[in-house]
Amino acid sequence: MTGMITQTDDIVSVRSLDVVFHSRQAPAKAVSDVSFAVKRGEVLCIIGESGSGKSVSMRALMRLLPADRTKIGGHITVDGQDVLALSEGQLSRVRGSSISMIFQEPMTALDPVYTIGEQIAEGIRRHEKVSRAEANQRALELLELVRIPSPERRLKNYPHELSGGLRQRAMIAVALACRPALLLADEPTTALDATVQIQVLILLKKLQLDMGMGIIFVTHDLGVAAQIADDVAVMYAGRIVEYGSARDILLHPRHPYTMGMLASTVHGQDRHRDIEAIPGSPPDLRSLPPGCSFAPRCKYALEACTKAVPPEFARPGGGYARCIRMTEIVHQMGAPQPVHA
């Protein structure tokens, strides 16, 4: 099976991923035609508001969505393996060893009835044949790796005895237990204080550089994306609307949605200058408009925008944007509003 896969640096490659949830009402198209790739040692940030399909795409990568109500289409290759073709048993071996995941809420993502050490050792013993003592030793090293102070004692602590930041570090230690090639991070810093947030981000970046793993980082915080990402994919209503290098997208957004999102963030503007909000609300995923999903909220929308889903237009700085007026709008607006670093 692995012989057929072409040898690339891509640790994960997703091609035309579709995810449809079937419910008693109309099926909801949570993700449509999403493609991206992450190389070893790279960080891809998926940015989007709630319900844009970013978390769903990540869970589809590990097939964590309820199988009876979800239909996943397209191709997902992780570490040379076709994820959608794996059996349940094979999937269990891949999960936690080549891909693992960290979650938003460090409060609920750790089991309250086990100590931190037990939870790290559990993952190691599941995937590798090691003795209990060896697994405990590895757990200790992992706590040192994520820079938790007095790790010997923290190993024996229960999750509720740790602060939010420490808990998230412990969560990272659990996820890194088997040295995954790909780490999925679902808004891991959203629930943390700003000061702790930056510590965790720096830690993640350092671990990623040291271990050479790929990270897919889901967030709705553009500042976080700017800190950690190599590439950025902006999602709206289940589609990637803009994709490219982080620096280029955040400095020179080409899609009206990305522009709107950047304009609506607070970054030290003068008090008297109003922050622009994007008017309207995201569409219902059960009845998406036939054309560009953002058209109803877009101030540049034309008649043609509502006719067909815009294809990918190559951005000048690399990547693409799904907007038929990409070149015009930039021209018309002049230089987009700069991001204050």
Added chain:
Amino acid sequence: MSTDTAAIGSVPLLAKAPRGPRHSFVRTVVARLRYDYLTLFFMGVILLAILSAVFAPWLAPHDPYATSMILRLKPVGFEGHLLGTDELGRDVLSRILYGGRMSLMMGIVPVLMAVLVGGLLGVVAGFAGGWVNMIIMRIMDVFYAFPSVLLAVAISGTLGGGVVSGLLALTLVFIPSMCRITETATTQIRGLDFVEAARASGASSGSIILDHIVGNILPPVFVYASSLVSVSVLLGAGLSFLGLGVAPPTPDWGQMLSSLRQAIYVQPIVCALPGLAIFIVSLSFNLVSDGLRQAMDIKA
């Protein structure tokens, strides 16, 4: 904007963690119970009841089966018979001590069996969800449609009475509520991130249930089971009062109450003693369950 790679090497190590005792769940609960004197007292009562039932042969002053035509229906405090005698002249104290064995067994065994069977069904229903949940929970709802006393009497009566059928009847009565409790708890736990985290780290459904679900639903199940014991003692006594429990010569609180009630105008106090025993044991389990609920911080 750019990632400050220089800063990465110098992640500040957080301040030293405060040194303190370990706070496992069990320790927290024990620490809270230590100052809950009411619960401790009733725990002592339960322990006393269990010990006196177990050691009845050594504690009982008389043979609980020995009848006497002369010493019938003697009052409390009668010479040699501390709690008097019954209508056949048997020592009431000895019979209460021996009867505790049957009554406590009727209280505890059905609950344990219901925890096993109902708990298993509830965990499966809660974890699987969907149509599995539908089928299991609707069957449980059918049992819920009958009042528990009526159901216990009907089942035990149909099975022909006796200890085994009584235990079986009570077990069947408790399975639906036990199942519902575990199903609710499991459904709540199943939606939490750590279950998904376990799945994301490669755990199979079986090991998620064993390692992560069971440990987390244990506190509410334990509290509920302890309150069910008090109900079970009452229902068990009720069954034997109706003659559906143990066969007559064997001492049992419910059955003693039933046979002594004819003498209610002759020796009202002696007559009430088996009822008092039932009351105390049932109340103790109920209050202990309440104390545990508070100590474990479970919302009712």
